[in-house]
Amino acid sequence: MRRIGWKLGIVLAALFLSGCGERLELEMQAFVVAIGLDKAEKENLIEVTFQISNPQVNTSQAAEAQKEPPADIVTITAPDLLSAKEMAQSSLPRKITFSHLETILIGEELARDKLFKHIIGSAIIDPEMRREAMMIVTKEPAKDFIKNNNPTMETRPHKYYEFIRQNWKHTGYVPLSNLNTFYQRTDHELFLAVYATAQRDPEEHENDDTYLAGQVPQSSGDPVQMMGSAILRNGQMIGTLDGEETRLSQLLRRKNLIEAMTASFPDPANEEYRISVVFNRSENSKIRVNTDRSPAKVEVMVPMKMRINSNLSLEDYTRNEERQKRLVKAVEERLEKKSDELVMKLQEEYGGEPFVWYAATRKNFWTMKQFEDYGWSEHFTEADVDIDFEIEIESFGEQIRPPSLKQGGK
Amino acid sequence: MIRVSDGKIGGREFFAIIYSMMAIRITNSTPNLLLDSGITAAWMMPLLSAAFLLGPLLLLLPLLKKHNIGLVDLLYKLTGNAFGRLITLALFVAIFSSTSLNGRNYADIVTTMYYPETSVLLIMVVLILGASFYIAHRGLEAVSRTALLVVPVFMLTSVFLIISVASQLNYYYVFPIAGSGAGTILKDSVAYSAFYGDIILIGILYAYVRSHGAFRKAALWGLWVPAFKMAVFLAVYVMMFDYPAVQNIAFPYHHLTRMAMIGTVANHVEAVFLALWFIGASLHFAIYLYLSAFLLGKVINYREFEYLILPLAGIAVVLGMIPDNHLQGEQWRKLLLEVSSGLFLLLPVLLWVLDRFRKKAKP
Incomplete structure (x- = not known):
């Protein structure tokens, strides 16, 4: 019994005292x-x-x-x-x-x-x-x-x-x-x-x-x-x-970390006002880089979903498919134009890209040495970039049509 | 024949032993060696190494079955007493030096990442002379039961770790697919196949496993499961840290556990992984100590080899303290790996040839 007690003591000491080694209150x-x-x-x-x-x-x-x-x-x-x-x-x-x-x-x-x-x-x-x-x-x-x-x-x-x-x-x-x-x-x-x-x-x-x-x-x-x-x-x-x-x-990356974002655009139905929409992205963007040709070509497709939760012009979008199509087209074109401007700015002023396109480019190469010899950042400054947004309207908020204030004012 | 304990061990226990010998390598500086040579294609190397070892293993299995004795006895029988002793000594040197070098590596991880103020010596003593010696001292049956108890936990936590970092991974980073080039990858996979060479080595325990079927099954699963785990983790390291940063990180596993998050609240979960990792490390070294003692006992014809475990543990600590820092040990480790890779790949071939030759010579 005495011998067991001695062993038990060591085990217990090891169990409880080991934490004292580097304790920090x-x-x-x-x-x-x-x-x-x-x-x-x-x-x-x-x-x-x-x-x-x-x-x-x-x-x-x-x-x-x-x-x-x-x-x-x-x-x-x-x-x-x-x-x-x-x-x-x-x-x-x-x-x-x-x-x-x-x-x-x-x-x-x-x-x-x-x-x-x-x-x-x-x-x-x-x-x-x-x-x-x-x-x-x-x-x-x-x-x-x-x-x-x-x-x-x-x-x-x-x-x-x-x-x-x-x-x-x-x-x-x-x-x-x-x-x-x-x-x-x-x-x-x-x-x-x-x-x-x-x-x-x-x-x-x-x-x-x-x-x-x-x-x-x-x-x-x-x-x-x-x-x-x-x-x-x-x-x-x-x-x-x-x-x-x-x-x-961030949208032009393959993997988007933004869960939702709100942005406003000029309303195509009434240029006087702007329309604010909420974007969601469920899928990854598709990025294809063609390095076989010179200059290199980058194709980006960004799928997004859009919710129309504000409508300053009070134009009826919900029941007019023609207008919806025009809105989608206007938003897509505007985003594409802005993206092209951004890419141009990066190519000319900063000579590099923050879109992690280099990772997509690496797919085209067999070994790391080949990729490093290719020099992506120099090729990017001359690359042809083709950006394509694909937008779907997911919902129109909680009104079937805008409140009829406009008609009342007439 | 020495009986370590009353009963033999079964297939599942044996698999658990092999798994705890090999799978823990993802957590030490093994990935650094592989990432340095394979870059983004490092994940292929464990699979290739395992494939290279599969041949020798498949040669060895029928031999063990035919003679129905352990690897060491088979060596003595086929190569003669003197040669057998020499090869056994070589096996002992390979496994024992890796015990002490790796022990130092683990102690360095602990002092670098978790307990900066504790001395390396203390951790070596606690890990090898304390925990591992105690487990090994209880005999093979106790070791195998301990392994069977904790290995499922390790497997689950590995999966859990990968899930908890999954959202931060980008699979594009594993490209270019061939990394440093097919030639380099093949060559270094052979050179580093000693990481899975344990699968040949555990042939020495053949006599303790319940049946040939159990041994065969455990050995085959024990080869590909750890190799597959290593491949997955190497890919995860690259997807997490990206080249070239991944090559600069000293202990990627421990950084990965720091990056792991459960929801937004629990983002300091590395303590859980540290505790489990330490249990795994003690078990790993317990098995290595046990096998070292077993081999040394065979070399010097000392039947009560379990008495050798304590002096060997002491020597392992002393030897491990020789390098000034873990990078100095790294060079020795690389050399040891390349030499023992050759040993593990060629030994079964040698035995097979000798077996053939003797059969023909003795009509």
Whole structure:
């Protein structure tokens, strides 16, 4: 019995004490939810801003921490992220951890700098960095963005970023860009990162989606706007796309990540008004790249479903097939025209594509070496691109015909 | 003949043993070797390696049936005492050095990805001298039962892992279909066939398996199931991370578990996979230790070979600590693989030829 007790003791000790090896109490950790990266004044140094969530706020323990703010913001100037993490420890009593890091904000100035690819390239070597973190480029320095971002309802910053990311899937105004996709497109392919700002500079456009972050005419509420995208090539920012171009560049991919999006078009039945429709996509786009001929030819077919949930002109679409056909044709033509313009712009100004067409091109080659020798990005700048949208009207909303206000006014 | 335990093991247990020896290779740095040589076509290489090994396996099976003894005894019988001893020693060196090199690899994964502050030595000691030694020490029957208990769980979680990352995959990334070219792929599939060479090696347990039919079935399933799993995972790695990023990731399996998400709420599920992976690793090394001890016992004519497990486990830890980091060990591992691939591919052929030759010589 004594001998068994001794063995049992060892087993129990192994079972319960093994967890003590690298234990970290919850209250001893500082959970970084967002990192901001900016260029420092001195050459080759960066300013790293940590937004550290306070896990006690808005929980059952909130009573103990009533006067504590929901997040702590610390900015450190350091040569890289890893050393900044250590240096921040000089003022923080808790241990900084990236295990809940979901957002990396990059000031536009740093993103346009040569230093950036070194910073972001070395960041992933740290095993704590998670590849699913979202990358956002901010118009102003990232530290100002973090400071000025004060959402009224989402006091806890990790919820804010989580919810806003969910939201993107239903608007398509910004690309869904995480670090994993960034590292996939490190050659000459273009990578689109979310473009955001907390500075307002409102403009009023006729189209509902041709804005860039900051331009959306909004007059109160949280100053942060996320719209459009920053174009990165070889790990360096080279330009921006507005909301509409960002949407199109996501539609032209084989696999669309946008679940639904609303856009408005001039009404073909009454040019004075616009008609807003909701797009859904159920199927993948079909992409065919012909590399046997020169210049190469790209054929893209984008199937979409459309719901007419608004109708400013109050024209009757539901019972008039002729008008429906005209509407479909007008929408298709407009999307095709805009896409052609976008492709032209990318070919001429940026010399690359963010549509992941390079993956479709790889199908044409037998070995990776052949593909690399072919040099897709050079061929893309000269390629003939043929884009075809195929749109079906799925529903007309909850009215059989528009309310008869128009007739009454006559 | 030494009886490890009272009863022999059945086909299902035997399959579970083979599976836990081979299938866990998707989680260590094996995929890195294959992705480096095959690029986007790396997924074909396990299937080709398995196909190359199928021939030797099919040569070996009738031989084992005919003589009805284990692989080691067959070696002694057909090649003579001295040669048999030499080849057994070679088998022992191949399997034992892979035990210690792989042990180091696993310890490095744990310190890099999960417990950065724990020392490599501690993890090696806990994994090999603690868990694996304990399992191996209980004997073949205990090992096989443990394997049978956990292997279905591993199979289910692998499927579950793939489902939970499926939405993030893009199948276009596996093109160009031939990756680095057909020549390279074929050549390296042969060179790396030692990853599935265990299927020849487990012939040494022939006498412990209940029937020839059970052995044959388990060996054939044990060859293609792990090879197929490896192929699927290699394709998933490429579809997830894309070339060239996939070649730069040190431990793709562990990054994949980090990317896995269940809905939007549970996105830190890697802890579940870590726990199961650690169980799998202990079992894997337990089997390797057991087989090493078995072979060494045959070499030095020591019948109570189970007493060798503890010193071997200790030596494995010490040897594993020699390389400074896991990439230094990687070079040794590559060399070991190529040498042992030749050994596993040619050994059954040699035995078959000898068997033929002797039959004719002795009318």
